[in-house]
Amino acid sequence: MAQELRIEDGEKVELLDDKNHVYKTVVWEVMKDGSILVAVPTVRGIPMLLHDGAEMILVFFRDWGKFSFRVIVDGMVTVSDVRYARLVKISDIDRTQRREYYRLPVRMAAVVCQYEEGMTDEESTSDLETVEATALETTETKDISVTGIAIETKRVYQYGEKYIIKLNIDEPPRKKVPIMANVEVVRTDVNIKTNMKQVGMRFFDQNKNMSELLAKYVLAQQQILVMRRRLVEGD
Numbered sequence: 001m002a003q004e005l006r007i008e009d010g011e012k013v014e015l016l017d018d019k020n021h022v023y024k025t026v027v028w029e030v031m032k033d034g035s036i037l038v039a040v041p042t043v044r045g046i047p048m049l050l051h052d053g054a055e056m057i058l059v060f061f062r063d064w065g066k067f068s069f070r071v072i073v074d075g076m077v078t079v080s081d082v083r084y085a086r087l088v089k090i091s092d093i094d095r096t097q098r099r100e101y102y103r104l105p106v107r108m109a110a111v112v113c114q115y116e117e118g119m120t121d122e123e124s125t126s127d128l129e130t131v132e133a134t135a136l137e138t139t140e141t142k143d144i145s146v147t148g149i150a151i152e153t154k155r156v157y158q159y160g161e162k163y164i165i166k167l168n169i170d171e172p173p174r175k176k177v178p179i180m181a182n183v184e185v186v187r188t189d190v191n192i193k194t195n196m197k198q199v200g201m202r203f204f205d206q207n208k209n210m211s212e213l214l215a216k217y218v219l220a221q222q223q224i225l226v227m228r229r230r231l232v233e234g235d
Helices: 121-125 128-132 208-233
Strands: 012-016 022-030 036-039 055-062 065-079 082-089 094-096 109-114 135-144 148-153 162-171 175-191 196-203
Touching: 055 082, 109 148, 135 162, 135 208, 148 162, 148 175, 162 208, 175 208
Parallel strands: none
Antiparallel strands: 012 022, 012 055, 022 036, 036 082, 055 065, 065 082, 065 094, 109 135, 109 162, 135 148, 148 196, 162 175, 175 196
């Protein structure tokens, strides 16, 4: 198993900084001393600044799970005019679930609005009409978790872009609660069958009430799905 978990040349990986921002990159070469050269990630076409001594988390995937370990940036290497970051492993490999939090497959209307720098989700929630005036589109969710949401859309979203998203989530008994959340685009995939884009977004700057409300909603809906499955399966 240890041999199977080795990072390989050309492998796609992710780097997480101390703010849990995710940067996709590719391993160019694993050196004989165990250090790893990765292509410097870019955000909107601009190379990311990686400072010597900065600690990050390197994430890689296998069919049976998601793995990660801590690395420290140890300088840059230029090969054929291409810059690579040299990463040194400073922790053991840790295995986690493929997703750290349960993602609830759910379809609900989602209004994507412009984001104002410095605005917390608490401030946006308190001014629903103002935020809605900046609506860019109304689309539909694919899934939701405590930490993020995925939407399906024809609109083009770029990695790292920030928005405000409005949802109406269920709260017993039979009550719809409007919420506004700050989100950042972390992943975009295309469904080749429908040609629809599936955009993953993470929540950020959440206040405690928002986090608790989302957690209650996801847990309640998860329990409902489990009960329905048991009824179908006759368990």
